Amino acid sequence: MSIQKTPVIDLGCCNQCGVCIDVAPHVFKINDAGYVDILSLDSYEDDEDILEAVKNCPKDCISWE
Known part of the structure; x- marks a missing residue:
């Protein structure tokens, strides 16, 4: 059985710029808070949109867990 990677966001450095949401709206969204x-x-693996979101995050706060 393989362990699946999951994207995580470091909310301490995220500035809510919305790049991840623009690139991968099926994965990222702004919550009520x-x-x-x-x-x-x-x-989440093999999803090119997530890889683009990670690459284009201006604060580099999206990583894999």
Whole structure:
């Protein structure tokens, strides 16, 4: 059984710029408190949009766990 990687956001450095939401709206959203949430998916691996969001995050606060 393989362990699946999941994207995580360091909310301490996230400035809610919205790049991740623009690139991968099926994965990232702003919650009612104004922070970025990661939506629950069966698998995050091999999702090019997530890789683009990680690459384009201006604060480098999206990583894999």
